[in-house]
Amino acid sequence: MTTLTSRARTGGDEPAARGRRRSVSPASRARQRRETRAAVLFLLPDSLGLLVFVFVPMVLAIALGFFSLDGFGNLRFIGVANYVRMVGDPQFLQSAVVTVTYLVVLVPAVFVVSLLLALLVQQKAPFMGAIRSALFAPYVVSLVVVGLLWQFMLADRVGILNRMLATVGVRDVSWLGDPQYTLGTVVVISIWFQMGYYMIIFLAGLQDIPGEYYEAARIDGANAWQRFRSITWPLLRPTALFVLITLTIAVITGGFDLIYILTGGGPAGSTSLLVYFVYEQAFLFGEYGYAAAVGSVLVLVLLLWSALMFKLTRGGRLDDE
Amino acid sequence: MTSDAAARTGRSARSEDARTAGPARGDRRWTRRSVVLLLVGAGVGLVTVFPLVYMVLSAFKTAGDIYGTSLLPPTWTLENFRYVFTEVPFARYMLNSLVVSAVVTVAALLFHSMAAYALARLRFPGREAVFLVIFSTLLVSLPVVLIPSFVVVRSLGMIDSYAGLIVPPIFSAFGIFLLRQFYLSLPAELEEAALVDGAGYWRIYWSVVLPLSRPILAALAVFFFLANWNSFVWPLTITADPGLRVVQVGISTFQQQYASSQNYIVAASTVAALPTMLLFFFFQKQITESIKTSGLK
Numbered sequence: 001m002t003t004l005t006s007r008a009r010t011g012g013d014e015p016a017a018r019g020r021r022r023s024v025s026p027a028s029r030a031r032q033r034r035e036t037r038a039a040v041l042f043l044l045p046d047s048l049g050l051l052v053f054v055f056v057p058m059v060l061a062i063a064l065g066f067f068s069l070d071g072f073g074n075l076r077f078i079g080v081a082n083y084v085r086m087v088g089d090p091q092f093l094q095s096a097v098v099t100v101t102y103l104v105v106l107v108p109a110v111f112v113v114s115l116l117l118a119l120l121v122q123q124k125a126p127f128m129g130a131i132r133s134a135l136f137a138p139y140v141v142s143l144v145v146v147g148l149l150w151q152f153m154l155a156d157r158v159g160i161l162n163r164m165l166a167t168v169g170v171r172d173v174s175w176l177g178d179p180q181y182t183l184g185t186v187v188v189i190s191i192w193f194q195m196g197y198y199m200i201i202f203l204a205g206l207q208d209i210p211g212e213y214y215e216a217a218r219i220d221g222a223n224a225w226q227r228f229r230s231i232t233w234p235l236l237r238p239t240a241l242f243v244l245i246t247l248t249i250a251v252i253t254g255g256f257d258l259i260y261i262l263t264g265g266g267p268a269g270s271t272s273l274l275v276y277f278v279y280e281q282a283f284l285f286g287e288y289g290y291a292a293a294v295g296s297v298l299v300l301v302l303l304l305w306s307a308l309m310f311k312l313t314r315g316g317r318l319d320d321e
Numbered sequence: 322m323t324s325d326a327a328a329r330t331g332r333s334a335r336s337e338d339a340r341t342a343g344p345a346r347g348d349r350r351w352t353r354r355s356v357v358l359l360l361v362g363a364g365v366g367l368v369t370v371f372p373l374v375y376m377v378l379s380a381f382k383t384a385g386d387i388y389g390t391s392l393l394p395p396t397w398t399l400e401n402f403r404y405v406f407t408e409v410p411f412a413r414y415m416l417n418s419l420v421v422s423a424v425v426t427v428a429a430l431l432f433h434s435m436a437a438y439a440l441a442r443l444r445f446p447g448r449e450a451v452f453l454v455i456f457s458t459l460l461v462s463l464p465v466v467l468i469p470s471f472v473v474v475r476s477l478g479m480i481d482s483y484a485g486l487i488v489p490p491i492f493s494a495f496g497i498f499l500l501r502q503f504y505l506s507l508p509a510e511l512e513e514a515a516l517v518d519g520a521g522y523w524r525i526y527w528s529v530v531l532p533l534s535r536p537i538l539a540a541l542a543v544f545f546f547l548a549n550w551n552s553f554v555w556p557l558t559i560t561a562d563p564g565l566r567v568v569q570v571g572i573s574t575f576q577q578q579y580a581s582s583q584n585y586i587v588a589a590s591t592v593a594a595l596p597t598m599l600l601f602f603f604f605q606k607q608i609t610e611s612i613k614t615s616g617l618k
Contacts, residue, residue, distance in 0.1 A: 035443050035444060035445060036445040036446065038439070038522035039439040039443040039445040040445070042438060042443070042522070042526070043435070043436050043439045043440070043451065045432040046433060046435070046455075046497060047436070047455075049491060050455060050492045050493075050494065052477075053470065053473065053488070053489040054458045054461060054466075054492055054493070054494070055458060056473055057461075057466040057469035057470040057472075057473055058458065058461050058466055060466075060469035060472065061469045064468065064469055064472065073475075117365070120361065120362055120365070123355075123358050125354075125355035125358035125359045125362065126351070126355060126359050127359060127362070127363070128358075131362040131363060131365070133601075133605060134366035134367070134369055135366055135369050136605075137369065137370050137373060137598075138372075138373065140547060140600070141373065141551075141594045141597055141598070142550070142551035142569055142593065142594065143551070143553065144553050144572055144593070145376075145569075145572070145590045145593055148576060148586055148587075149372055149375075149587075149590060151576075152376070152379070152583055152586070152587060158388040160388075192369065192372075196369075197612060200609050200612045200613060201612060201613070204612075249460060249462075253464050253465050254464070256464050256553075256554050257553045257554065257569075260553075260573070261573060261576065275465070275467075278464075278467065278468065279464075279467065279554075282467075282468050282471075283558065288468055288472070291468050292468045292469060295465060295466065295467065299461075299465055302460055302461075303460075306460050
């Protein structure tokens with residue numbers, strides 16, 4: 001009995017155990033049935049929920065794009081008309097450009113800033129724990145609060161930032177009203193919000209690097225930059241890859257809350273990220289089918305990105321070997 | 322896993338390192354290097370928390386002082402808070418958020434740990450396939466499938482209801498994935514003993530596996546609660562009834578109604594952020610630990 005159960009309990013598949021005569025005995029078959037039944041019951045709530053609220057929407061995301069759907073649920077198949085419309089829709093095209101710009105600027109920026117912060121707070125110095133907490137703090141506040149807070153601080157003329165800049169002679173800047181600055185403003189706020197999270201992930205990676213490597217390098221007389229280049233960076237590769245993958249996905253799918261509160265996609269569409277464009281089309285203009293079509297493009301981009309990463313990491317293996 | 326082994330050796334190497342290197346590498350040595358690091362760190366840290374501190378302090382300022390240049394309120398007032406709680410059903414918003422976040426967290430932890438236990442510990446045909454399907458939904462996040470999710474929930478008649486606010490956010494592959502990893506690493510002996518004693522699978526899950534997973538459940542609980550307290554797109558999309566407003570939607574409507582009364586908006590934001598700041602203060606370790614485990618391995 002114990003040997004049988006321990007075999008079942010080890011988790012991994014053990015074909016050797018299955019092939020043996022003992023495993024087809026009636027007792028063992030009954031036990032296997034019991035185990036399967038238990039597994040089905042254990043998996044039932046989550047499987048049902050995931051099916052209805054995640055898997056079906058995922059499939060619908062693609063399917064709905066081929067329909068015209070209004071707010072009252074009137075559904076009509078229209079083929080690729082939504083996609084044709086997209087290609088000729090200057091607002092969509094602008095939104096796509098804004099999203100790509102946002103992505104290309106924000107991902108490297110958050111990556112570098114959070115890595116630098118992790119390298120800083122990893123050092124042994126007084127109060128580093130408190131400093132680490134301070135750097136992470138923005139991440140626990142909701143993006144709605146973040147948006148309202150920055151709107152307050154960035155207000156034209158009277159906001160604290162413009163007042164502080166005025167004391168050093170910089171003229172008033174409309175951070176959220178001038179299309180020249182708005183996307184940059186959103187990027188800076190996003191960095192401020194997200195850097196603590198990725199700092200913690202980098203920190204976990206840094207702490208896994210054996211300290212003796214650094215000792216050896218120090219004895220060999222390597223300077224800080226050489227130590228970073230030849231020890232930290234190569235050994236941090238799995239973490240860096242993980243950050244790159246998750247950060248890219250977070251940036252593509254995120255940003256809605258901030259845009260909704262701060263700019264509403266404006267001015268002049270300068271901050272109209274695709275996630276916001278989708279919401280706007282559906283819930284402000286009632287164009288659910290068109291919105292779903294735009295959403296399906298995002299789903300497709302995410303799938304392609306995941307597939308690419310899956311291939312690059314040879315099946316999700318972040319470390320070499 | 323190789324990274325596990327690397328982590329272990331890394332850890333032992335570090336502790337050895339600390340021992341042999343002795344006090345020269347101690348945490349609190351005021352060398353010139355550590356003073357420079359402290360100054361840089363303190364500078365960056367202060368700039369980072371400044372907006373949050375400024376928000377909290379501004380919530381105590383009068384309407385006349387709200388855009389003033391002094392950091393501290395020239396005259397301290399609780400009027401903004403009084404207004405927020407009496408002129409607006411803000412307590413109701415908070416209660417809605419509390420109920421939604423708490424129920425989602427408890428249900429998610431229960432369902433995810435059940436599913437994870439089955440995937441990690443029980444042997445049944447099709448296990449790998451089930452896991453793959455669940456894993457494939459890991460990258461799908463709400464904003465991208467907002468419209469189809471809305472269509473599904475509407476066709477189930479869950480628009481403008483607590484069910485709509487609570488049920489869909491329970492389900493995500495993320496928690497299952499993390500808990501499965503954890504259960505794979507648990508030693509099997511205790512479960513075996515229970516099985517020999519004739520315990521059923523539910524008994525084993527409930528009285529052996531769940532107690533063993535207390536630390537990771539605590540970490541996930543804080544994480545789920547925070548995420549749901551802070552969530553905005555979903556409640557915004559599926560509720561119109563003011564009685565169902567959660568706190569994030571509440572403060573966003575505040576912005577539209579009281580655009581000229583910045584002091585009320587700041588006070589409302591502070592109240593909305595307070596529970597998350599308190600959670601962070603008391604459970605910082607759990608939060609960072611859950612991020613680290615979600616990271617790799």
